[in-house]
Amino acid sequence: MAKKKEKNTAKEETVQVVEGDVEEEETHDDNSPEAYVLTGDYRADYTEICKRSDLSIIPLKLRATSPASSGTEVPEGAPTTFVTKDKYCYLKPSIEIESDDENKDSIKSFHIKGWKVSPQLLNALSLAAPQSLNTISLWRCGLTQEGLIVIVGMLTKLPIRNLLLDGNPQCAGEYYVLLSEECNLSTLSLRSNKMRCEHMKQLGAALAGNKSLTNLSLHNNNIGDVGAIHLAKGLRMNRTLLTLNLSANELSDSGTQAISEVLTSLNLSHDEIVARRKLISENKTSVTNDEPQRRRRQV
Numbered sequence: 001m002a003k004k005k006e007k008n009t010a011k012e013e014t015v016q017v018v019e020g021d022v023e024e025e026e027t028h029d030d031n032s033p034e035a036y037v038l039t040g041d042y043r044a045d046y047t048e049i050c051k052r053s054d055l056s057i058i059p060l061k062l063r064a065t066s067p068a069s070s071g072t073e074v075p076e077g078a079p080t081t082f083v084t085k086d087k088y089c090y091l092k093p094s095i096e097i098e099s100d101d102e103n104k105d106s107i108k109s110f111h112i113k114g115w116k117v118s119p120q121l122l123n124a125l126s127l128a129a130p131q132s133l134n135t136i137s138l139w140r141c142g143l144t145q146e147g148l149i150v151i152v153g154m155l156t157k158l159p160i161r162n163l164l165l166d167g168n169p170q171c172a173g174e175y176y177v178l179l180s181e182e183c184n185l186s187t188l189s190l191r192s193n194k195m196r197c198e199h200m201k202q203l204g205a206a207l208a209g210n211k212s213l214t215n216l217s218l219h220n221n222n223i224g225d226v227g228a229i230h231l232a233k234g235l236r237m238n239r240t241l242l243t244l245n246l247s248a249n250e251l252s253d254s255g256t257q258a259i260s261e262v263l264t265s266l267n268l269s270h271d272e273i274v275a276r277r278k279l280i281s282e283n284k285t286s287v288t289n290d291e292p293q294r295r296r297r298q299v
Contacts, residue, residue, distance in 0.1 A: 033127055041105040042097070046128040053124050063096040063111060095125075100132040109135035109162075116142035122150040133158050140167035148174055155183040162187040169194035179206035179213060186212060191219040191245075200227035204234030207241065217245040228255030235262045236272060237279075 033052040038045050043060055050057045093115040100106040107130065117138065136151070143151075148171045154160060155178065163178065163185055165171075172195045178188060195203075200223060207213070223231075228251055235241065246259070 033124065036127065038128065038130070040103070040130070042107050042128060042130060043105075046124065049124045049127050050121075053120060055120055055124055058121065059092075059094050060097050061094045063098045063109070098135075100130075103132065106130045106132045108132050109137070111137040111139075112141050113137075113139045114141075117147065119144060119146040119150055122147050126150055126154045129154060129158055131158060134160055135162040135164075136160060137164040138168065139164070143168035143171055145171055145174055148177070152177055152180075152183065155185065159184070161185060164189040165193070166191040167193070172196070173199045173202070175199075176202040176206040179203070179210045181209070181211075184212045187215040188213060189217040190221070191217055193221055195221040195223060195227075197222075197224050197227035197230070200230040204230040204232075207231070207234035208237040210238060211240055213241055215243040216241060217243075218249070219245045220248040223249040223251065225250075225252055225255030225258070229258045232258040232262045235259075237275060 031052060033049045036045070036049055036052060046060065047057055096111040096113075097107045098109040100108045110125065110133070136154070143165060151163070151165075155163070161184070164187075165175070166189055169192075172193050175190055175193070175195070176199075178185060195218065207216075223246065227249075228246070231244075235244075244259075
């Protein structure tokens with residue numbers, strides 16, 4: 001009998017220990033950045049998520065706009081030639097934001113320039129991002145593959161239409177993931193990223209199936225004639241791209257001719273015709289599936 005009591009007490013102790021561990025995990029999850037519930041105030045949400053992630057808080061600054069673009073008049077007596085600033089203010093990391101027109105507590109874009117951004121900070125920006133966010137600009141930020149994965153996650157959950165990743169050559173061979181079906185970008189800028197011909201093979205294949213991108217800038221890369229041919233193959237099946245910038249690359253007449261032939265009338269091969277008809281049928285089925293939902297909304 002004594003042995004049985006010892007066994008029962010041992011079981012009760014293990015159960016208590018397990019329950020204590022569960023409670024500790026639950027309290028830990030409540031304080032995690034992923035468990036935070038957004039309040040609608042981007043500054044407060046961003047600050048709280050950074051604290052929960054043990055990150056140093058990079059200050060948010062309103063993006064400067066000219067009086068003509070903002071529609072405001074310059075007050076009388078204001079300096080018109082220069083404005084004094086702190087000695088090192090331009091060297092300190094900051095995140096420039098543009099407030100949403102309808103909700104001043106929310107934002108529609110953020111811009112980071114000239115300092116290395118960690119994937120952890122990008123994750124904090126992603127968790128705090130509102131549905132009104134439509135533009136992301138990262139200029140020379142040392143973007144890594146881990147950070148690129150965070151950006152792809154933002155594109156899948158938010159209606160972001162404009163993405164500028166100029167001066168980030170570390171991910172030169174991975175940018176094709178931004179053209180997947182889950183991402184609905186309309187403008188993509190990949191200038192000065194040291195992209196080469198071998199990178200254009202996957203990018204061209206992604207362009208062939210993309211249905212949203214209208215503007216693509218590949219200015220100032222290392223794209224040669226072979227890369228232009230890869231892009232041309234993808235453009236044969238693409239029907240949405242309107243602007244392609246290939247200036248300051250290593251193209252000769254053969255590469256330019258490959259691109260120009262796609263821009264004029266072209267004859268599709270048998271396989272391309274089959275793939276084209278498949279895309280058209282898929283678009284028709286998606287439209288018919290959306291019609292009942294639209295009618296319900298109207299009712």
